[in-house]
Amino acid sequence: MGIIYSEKPANWAGVFTTNAFKSAPVIVSQGKMDEKVRALVVNSGNANAGTGKEGISDAEEMCAEVARRLGIREEEVLVASTGVIGERLPMEKIKDGIKRAVEQLSPDNFSKFAEAIMTTDTFPKIVERELDGGKAFLLGIGKGAGMIHPQMATMLVFLLADADFPSHQLKECLKKAVDVSFHCLSVDGDTSTNDSVFLLANGMSEMDDVISFQQALNEACVDLAKMIARDGEGATKLILIKVMGAKSKEEARGVGRRIAVSPLVKTAFFGADPNVGRILCAIGNYPFETPPLVDIFIGGEKVAENGVIIKFDKEKMREFMKENREIEVEIELKRGNSSAIVYTCDLSYDYVKINAEYTT
C-alpha cells in the first residue's frame, strides 16, 4: 500500500492500458481526467480487474477513504492496483493500509513508496531529474514484471514534478515520453488490464520550460523502461534492440517489437546462442511489402548483410553473450530514415517457474 500526496492540487496526465477489460482503478482514475488532484493511492497483491461493478465501488471507496483521512475531496484522489485478476479487494485490510500509509506520509519516504509497490520486482525503480538548474524536480517511480500471487504482471509508473504546466501540455509531454519508452518495452508481449503511467505536476517551483521538461521526462521514462526490462520475470539480460533505416517510426518500433516478443529469440539470448536466423525470421514476420536488405549487428559485430547471414566467430560471440548482462542488437533496414529502440529481456527457466509453479 502506498500513497502519494501533493500539498498543492496538481495538474495531471495519464496513459492507460489498451486492454478491453480495463481494471476498476484504471476506469476510476480515467474518470478524473478533468480534475486537479492531490493524492494517489496504490495497492499491490490484487489488481481489482475482472471484478465488475462491485470492483468499481471498491476502487471508489479507496479514494473516498484516502480523501477522508487527508481532509481533501474524493475527486482529488487517483487510484492504481496490481496483482491477482478476478478477486474482490479485501476492503478492511485496504482501509487499514490506507490509515497506516497516511500516518507515515513524509517527503523523504519516496523510496519506501517504491518498495511498497514492489511485488516480485527484485529492486525498487526510482529516477530523479533536476530541472532548471535545480530549481525544480522530477521524480519517477515504477514497478515492473513482478507479482504477489504470480498472475498478470502490471506496469505502474508514477512521475511527480513540481513544474508548472497545464494538464493538456502534460498530456502531450507524457504521450511523447511514453512513445519512446514504455511503448518500446516488452517483457512477454501481454498488455495487462492495469498498466498505468501517471504524471502529476503541482507547479510549486513555477518552472515552465517545456523543452527541458520534455527532455528530462523522456530520460526518466527511458531509464525506468530499461529498469523494468532488466528486472523482467526471470530475466538474466537486458536486450536493447536499435532499429534504424525504417520508413516510419511505427515500422521501426514494429520490427523491434517482433524481435522483442519472439520466444525463440529470447530463449536463444538466455542460452547465449548467437542464433541470427531467429532474429532474421522475427524481423521477417513484420508485414513488409518486399524483403528488406537488412544488416544485423550483435554487440557491434555484423552477423547479417543484405538479408543474408554471414560468417562470424561464433565462439567469440557466445562468450560475449555469456559475459554481458546488457546486449545491443542493431537492425539496419536501409528503407528510410526513421529509428526506434525497443527494450526487452531474455526468457529463462525462471519465467516458466514464476508463472507455472506457484499457484493462485
Add this chain to the structure above:
Amino acid sequence: MGIIYSEKPANWAGVFTTNAFKSAPVIVSQGKMDEKVRALVVNSGNANAGTGKEGISDAEEMCAEVARRLGIREEEVLVASTGVIGERLPMEKIKDGIKRAVEQLSPDNFSKFAEAIMTTDTFPKIVERELDGGKAFLLGIGKGAGMIHPQMATMLVFLLADADFPSHQLKECLKKAVDVSFHCLSVDGDTSTNDSVFLLANGMSEMDDVISFQQALNEACVDLAKMIARDGEGATKLILIKVMGAKSKEEARGVGRRIAVSPLVKTAFFGADPNVGRILCAIGNYPFETPPLVDIFIGGEKVAENGVIIKFDKEKMREFMKENREIEVEIELKRGNSSAIVYTCDLSYDYVKINAEYTT
C-alpha cells in the same frame, strides 16, 4: 531426406509462409505454381534460409538431381527444407541422400517418409482418408515444432491424393482447409521462413466430387494441426480454444490467437493453474471497440460471466487440468454468429531447454 513421387504428373497447390525472408526452397517451389509436378524432395537439418542467391542455386540443384535420378524434368520437382537458418546446404551429403531416397522409393514407404522429415518431433504425423467409398485416397503427412539443431521450428505438410481436380480448384480447397486448421495453430507465435503446405492430386482415381474432397481435406488438415500442437516443443498438453459469438471469422480467430500466444496463459496451463484472469486479459488484448460481455468455460465449467470472473471450485479445476492432456477452453463473446477453433499447447521448462540449452 525424403522424396515423394507420383507416377502421373499431378496438379498441385501450395500455401507458404508469410515471412518476408522466405527460404530458398519456398521461393523455388512457388516459381513452379503453373507446372504439373511429379516429385517433391525434402531435407531436414538445414532450412536453406537467409542464404541469398547461393541458397536458391542449391535448392534448384536439389530439384535437378532428383529429376536426373527419376528421369523427369527439373520443373516437375518441388522442394522443401527444415532446420538451421543461415547456413549453406552440404550439397554432397544432400545428393547422396537423394540417391538413397530414390533407391528406396515404394508406395508402402510413406511412414518412412514421415519419419525421415521428423526432427525433434516425438511421433510421426500421418492422416489417411478414403474418398468416394474407397475408390480414391487422401494421405497427409506433417512435421511440427522439432529441430535437428534447435533453431526455428518449421511446419511442413504434404497432402497427397489420387483425386482429379484442376490446380485452381485444389488451390481453393487448400485455402479453405488451411484457414480452419494450420492458420488456427500456434506453438510459439513465430512464423518460420520455411512453413509450407503442399497439396498434390494426380487424378489417377478419377474421383472429382469436390464437396466430399473438401470435407476430407478439412478433416485431414485439422487432425494434423492438432497433432502438431500436441507435439509442440516441450508441450505436455493440447489446448483447444473455441471462440463463439464473434462478429466475424477473423475476430473469432484473432481472439483465439491472442490466448494461444500468451506465455502467461500457456505457463498457467503447464502449471495446472486455473488462472482465468490471464485468459480474460489475453482476450482483452484483441482490439475490441467496447469490452465484450464474455463468458469463459474451462472443460465445460463456467469461470467467467459477462466479463466478470466468477466463483468456481479451484481445487477441482486444478485436478481436472492436471489430469487431462487435452483441455477445451470456450469463449462466448455474444457479439455475433461467427466462431473458430484455435489449437495450441502449453509452455514448459522443456520449451526453454530445447531452445536455450542446446547451441548451434
